[in-house]
Amino acid sequence: MGIDITKMRNIGISAHIDSGKTTLSERILFYSNKIHAIHEVRGKDGVGATMDHMELEKERGITIQSAATQVEWKDYTVNLIDTPGHVDFTIEVERSLRVLDGAILVLCAVGGVQSQSITVDRQLKRYHVPRIAFVNKCDRTGANPFKVKNQLREKLGLNAVMIQLPIGLEDKLEGIVDLVTMKAVYFDGDAGTELRYAEIPAHLKADADKHHEELIDAVSMFSDEVAEKYLGGETVGEELIRKAIRKGTLEEKFVPVMVGSAYKNKGIQPLLDGVGYYLPNPTEVKNYALDLDKNEEQKELSCDNKSPTVALGFKLEDGQYGQLTYVRIYQGALKKGEELTNTRARKKFKVGRLVRMHADNMEDINEGYPGDIVALFGIECASGDTFCGGGINYAMTSMYVPEPVISLAVNPKDKKSADQMAKALNRFTKEDPTFRTFVDPESNQTIIQGMGELHLEVYIERMRREYKCEVETGMPQVAYREAITQRAEFNYTHKKQTGGSGQYGRVAGYVEPWSEGDYEFVDNIKGGAIPTEFIPSCNKGFKEAVKKGSLIGFPIVSIRCVINDGQSHPVDSSDIAFQLAAIGAFREAYGKARPCILEPIMKVSVESPTEFQGNIFASINQRRGIISASTEDGTFSRVEAEVPLSEMFGYSTVLRSLTQGKAEFTMEFEKYGRAPVSVSEALIKDFNEKKKEQR
Numbered sequence: 001m002g003i004d005i006t007k008m009r010n011i012g013i014s015a016h017i018d019s020g021k022t023t024l025s026e027r028i029l030f031y032s033n034k035i036h037a038i039h040e041v042r043g044k045d046g047v048g049a050t051m052d053h054m055e056l057e058k059e060r061g062i063t064i065q066s067a068a069t070q071v072e073w074k075d076y077t078v079n080l081i082d083t084p085g086h087v088d089f090t091i092e093v094e095r096s097l098r099v100l101d102g103a104i105l106v107l108c109a110v111g112g113v114q115s116q117s118i119t120v121d122r123q124l125k126r127y128h129v130p131r132i133a134f135v136n137k138c139d140r141t142g143a144n145p146f147k148v149k150n151q152l153r154e155k156l157g158l159n160a161v162m163i164q165l166p167i168g169l170e171d172k173l174e175g176i177v178d179l180v181t182m183k184a185v186y187f188d189g190d191a192g193t194e195l196r197y198a199e200i201p202a203h204l205k206a207d208a209d210k211h212h213e214e215l216i217d218a219v220s221m222f223s224d225e226v227a228e229k230y231l232g233g234e235t236v237g238e239e240l241i242r243k244a245i246r247k248g249t250l251e252e253k254f255v256p257v258m259v260g261s262a263y264k265n266k267g268i269q270p271l272l273d274g275v276g277y278y279l280p281n282p283t284e285v286k287n288y289a290l291d292l293d294k295n296e297e298q299k300e301l302s303c304d305n306k307s308p309t310v311a312l313g314f315k316l317e318d319g320q321y322g323q324l325t326y327v328r329i330y331q332g333a334l335k336k337g338e339e340l341t342n343t344r345a346r347k348k349f350k351v352g353r354l355v356r357m358h359a360d361n362m363e364d365i366n367e368g369y370p371g372d373i374v375a376l377f378g379i380e381c382a383s384g385d386t387f388c389g390g391g392i393n394y395a396m397t398s399m400y401v402p403e404p405v406i407s408l409a410v411n412p413k414d415k416k417s418a419d420q421m422a423k424a425l426n427r428f429t430k431e432d433p434t435f436r437t438f439v440d441p442e443s444n445q446t447i448i449q450g451m452g453e454l455h456l457e458v459y460i461e462r463m464r465r466e467y468k469c470e471v472e473t474g475m476p477q478v479a480y481r482e483a484i485t486q487r488a489e490f491n492y493t494h495k496k497q498t499g500g501s502g503q504y505g506r507v508a509g510y511v512e513p514w515s516e517g518d519y520e521f522v523d524n525i526k527g528g529a530i531p532t533e534f535i536p537s538c539n540k541g542f543k544e545a546v547k548k549g550s551l552i553g554f555p556i557v558s559i560r561c562v563i564n565d566g567q568s569h570p571v572d573s574s575d576i577a578f579q580l581a582a583i584g585a586f587r588e589a590y591g592k593a594r595p596c597i598l599e600p601i602m603k604v605s606v607e608s609p610t611e612f613q614g615n616i617f618a619s620i621n622q623r624r625g626i627i628s629a630s631t632e633d634g635t636f637s638r639v640e641a642e643v644p645l646s647e648m649f650g651y652s653t654v655l656r657s658l659t660q661g662k663a664e665f666t667m668e669f670e671k672y673g674r675a676p677v678s679v680s681e682a683l684i685k686d687f688n689e690k691k692k693e694q695r
Contacts, residue, residue, distance in 0.1 A: 005303055006281045008371045010328070012081045012097060012129075014120040015106035020136040024106060024262040028080060030191065031269055032071035068326060068357050068373055076276045079373045097123050099314045099328035099373065102279030103131040104271070109143035109169075109259075110636070111607065113151040116666050121156045130249045132256050132274050133158075138166045139173045139261040142635070149257050160255040161218045162211050163245065164270065167201060176259055176267050177204060179212045180241050185270060192265030219244035222254065242277050249278045282371030287330050289386065289394035292343060299394065301331040303370040308332050308390025309340060313381050316431045322378045323430075326357070327368075330396070332389060334368040340387045343395050345380070353377040383433055401433045404449035405600045405645055405669050408456050409474035411445065420469035421446070428459055435459060449479065452667070453649065478646045479600060480683065481672055482549030482556045484593035487512040492585035493567075494577055504572035505530075505581035507538055507563055511589045514560035519546055522562040530566035534578040538563055541582025550587070551595055551680075552687040557672070561586065597680045600645040603670040606655065608663030610637040615658040623647035624676070642670055646679075 013021045029035045068081045081100065097103070103124055107117060124131055133152055135145040145166060152160035165177040167184060175186035177200050184201060188194040200208050216236055220227040223244035229236045248254025256278055260267015283303040289310055290296040301310055309332030317324045327334070334340075338351045355362040355375045368374040381387075386396045412418040425437045425448070436449040450456045453476060463469045491508040507530070514520050521539045530538065546556040566581075604625065606616050610632055616639050620627060625643035648667060655663050675683070 005283055005369065005371050007075055008077045008079070008281050009275050009279055010079045010081075010099070010101045010282065010371060010373060011275055011279060012100045012103045013106060014097070014103050014124065014131075015117060019106045019108045019111070019114075019117075020262050021106050024104070024134070024136060024268070025080065027262050027265060027268045028073075028078075028272060029069065029071060031193070031272065032073045032078070034069065034071045070356055070373070073272045074276065078272075078275060079371075081373075097127045097129055099312060100127075100129055101282060101285045101371075102275070103129050104275070105131045105133045105255075107133060107135050107148050107152075108140075109135050109138045109145050109148060110140050112144075112148045112633075113155045114605065114607065114638075114666075116668075118155065119668060121158070125252075128252060130252050130278075130280060132249070132258060132271070132278055133160055134267075134271055135257060135259045136262050138169055138259050139171065139264045139266075141170050143169050143173075145169075145257070145259045147633075152255065152257070158255045159218070159248070159253055160257050161215055162259075163215060163256040163274075164258045164260075164267070165204065165208060165211055166259045167204065173261055173264065173266060176270065177208050178270065179208065179215050180238055180245075182208065182212060187266045187269075192268070195269060216241065218254065219248060222248040222251070246278050250280050250284060282330075287396075289330075289396045292393045292395055296395075304331065305333040305369050308392045309334055309338070309388060310392070310394050310396070311340075311387045312396045313376075313383065313385045313387060316381070316383050323380075324355075325376045325379055325381055327374055327376055327387065329368050329370055329372045329374065331370055333370070334372070334374065336366050338389060340389050341393070342379075342381050343386045343388055343393055344382070345385070347380070349379050351376060352379075382430065402451065402669065403479075404434055404436055404451060405479050405602075406452060406456065407447050407449040407477045407479060408460075409440075409445040409447055409477070410460065411472045411474075413470040413472060417469045417471060420467040421463060421471060424459075424463045424467040424469060428462075445474070447477075451669075476649055480552060480554045480675070481598040482551050482554050482595055483558045483598050483674075484511060484513055484556075484590065484595050486594050488589040488593035490585040490589035491565075492581055492588050494581035494584055496577075502572040503574060503577035503580065504569035505534070505574075505577040506567035507578065507581045507585045508565035509561070509563035509585070511559055511561050511586065511593055514558050518555075518557040518559075519543070520560040522560060524562055524564040525566065526564075529568075530563070530578070531568055531573070534568060534573065534575065535563075537575045537578035538566075538582040541579035542586055544579070545583045545586035545590075549595060550590060551597055552683050554597075556590075556595075557598070597675040597683055598672040599675040599679070601642050601670050601673040602645050602648060602667040604641050604643045604648070604665060604667040606639045606641075606663055606665040608637060608639075608659045610635055612659040612663060613637045613639065616655075616663065619651075619654060619658055623651070642673075643667075644673070644675075644679075645669075 013025055015021045068079065071078050071080060105120065107113060135148045137143060138145060149160050149162055152158045163179050165179065166173060167175045167177060175184055177184050182200065184198045186196040186198065188196050216226065216230050219241060220230050223240065226236050226240050226244050245254065245256055249256060256274065258267065258271050258274055260271065262268060287301045288298050289301055291299050311327045311329045311334055313325045313327050315326040334351060334354065336351055336354050339348055340351060341348050354365050354368065355377065356365050357375050365374065386394060388394050412421045428435050429437055434451050438447055440447050448456060448459065460471060460473060463471060487510055489510045493506040494503060496503040521542055523535050542561040546559060549556045608616060617627065620639065620641045620643060623643050624647055625641040627639060627641045629640040631638050651665065655665055
């Protein structure tokens with residue numbers, strides 16, 4: 001076998017926007033000799049960072065698509081994925097974490113734990129990904145890594161412990177103190193390439209001893225040997241400390257905190273060492289698949305290249321050479337020319353071209369091993385499909401896909417653009433499960449849906465650039481929902497007599513609000529009042545009815561439909577008759593159940609200099625927002641609030657003018673809340689006017 005799996009690491013870099021993820025990725029590539037010059041994110045040289053290879057990413061200085069690469073560090077092979085920080089591109093983070101074994105959680109030494117750090121942490125916990133925390137930007141004014149460590153404990157509930165200390169802070173940052181080896185490390189040479197180890201500076205000695213003691217105390221929980229030596233007053237060796245840190249980290253009960261500044265080239269090589277020391281290799285992570293031949297029985301996969309192949313296609317990209325599918329191999333080897341089965345589509349295919357990606361460059365390879373992240377060319381599949389070899393029929397659980405909250409009508413300007421737009425939308429919906437598109441049957445317009453304004457803006461910009469497609473966009477539309485507020489009974493008979501047999505079905509029961517999900521159907525029929533074969537027809541009818549409410553035409557949620565009586569006819573009853581009876585019954589009850597409109601409420605976090613805090617409070621109150629928390633941190637303040645999405649359009653422009661461009665905000669979907677009467681009335685009026693126009 002060509003590779004030692006225990007020396008492999010699959011890691012992602014996750015963080016809040018602007019914490020320095022891409023800058024850090026760039027340094028990792030440089031120190032591991034993958035690139036020979038460092039490019040900055042907003043490249044003055046017009047080059048831009050290696051991992052941000054899309055034109056849009058270079059211009060905006062943000063990461064839009066996660067990019068994968070493989071580097072060698074000492075005797076480790078590291079598969080690295082740089083993920084976006086923007087909540088609009090959250091699916092990129094979800095799908096990357098689904099296939100990663102470990103992560104570096106990057107935090108800004110000034111901003112600390114920000115709103116998006118909380119979201120990323122939630123995602124890491126969802127997929128049980130152990131992490132190292134790296135406090136970046138220790139060279140910036142106001143940097144305080146100790147404050148960040150305390151926030152990791154208080155806000156994220158992590159057992160975060162410093163394993164490094166900075167030597168100096170802000171513009172005096174010189175190097176770091178390694179609390180495991182109790183040595184000072186300086187980064188000399190042009191780009192910090194020469195590491196110089198020295199004694200800990202005298203003024204930091206007492207501090208280092210105190211933190212070393214705290215570290216030993218914390219890791220003694222994970223190692224009896226360390227505990228014995230610590231209690232016996234003996235010196236604990238480096239090896240033992242590292243083993244204990246590793247054990248705690250893999251159990252997700254300990255988070256080592258490292259410090260540095262990617263931009264100033266300080267602290268990156270020890271961080272790479274930390275990836276080798278403390279993050280898991282593919283054999284240390286339990287992965288499961290469902291055996292479709294055995295009633296979805298759960299099977300643990302083994303990291304063995306002799307077993308039948310199991311791989312997960314976690315990301316698609318349609319490029320100039322056809323569809324590229326990023327694949328993580330969990331079991332067995334993936335070889336060129338091998339025959340595999342896509343277990344969802346039940347289709348066999350041959351592995352043609354197999355490549356290893358480096359951002360947007362690729363290198364041809366002949367085979368991939370367990371734990372590898374590779375890419376396949378030209379196979380038909382969807383994001384989240386499982387590929388199996390050796391006659392097994394396994395499916396791996398897919399990633400969590402959040403529901404879109406915003407939609408927009410797009411119209412091509414001419415025939416050529418219409419063709420190009422169809423191609424673009426087909427590609428984008430395949431690549432990104434949170435981006436959806438459909439044609440509105442009433443207005444005949446093409447509607448696109450996504451996670452936020454920026455999300456849709458980026459896709460429209462990509463249509464223009466990559467497909468030369470000129471489109472006009474309508475006003476952004478919010479994904480409202482309808483619900484009922486009280487129980488209402490129905491007793492409806494559907495009767496239709498035509499030549500030959502007619503249609504007959506009577507359905508009785510009630511609808512009521514239901515808080516545990518979107519929809520539930522309950523069959524309480526006694527004594528065969530409705531024959532068993534027509535019960536699923538009633539369910540089908542109700543399901544059809546909840547797709548569109550009568551208030552503003554949006555889906556109805558949080559509803560339970562219960563049937564407890566009915567009647568059938570020996571000749572005229574049929575599947576369609578009971579479906580139509582259920583639809584009629586639902587409509588009869590819906591008006592009586594006092595329906596209301598629900599609107600998406602966003603969790604908004606605004607960060608700005610404290611002097612503008614009053615303006616921000618006012619701007620949130622004007623937008624029907626409820627402020628949930630506000631924290632001040634010296635000159636900086638953070639305001640957290642819940643605001644209806646419909647009020648947040650264009651907020652970035654308003655915020656810039658209120659704060660002289662010094663504030664930034666992030667928002668993500670929090671929940672659906674009941675819309676106030678004035679808003680509901682305006683929406684209903686608007687909906688009715690549109691209906692009149694269409695008539």
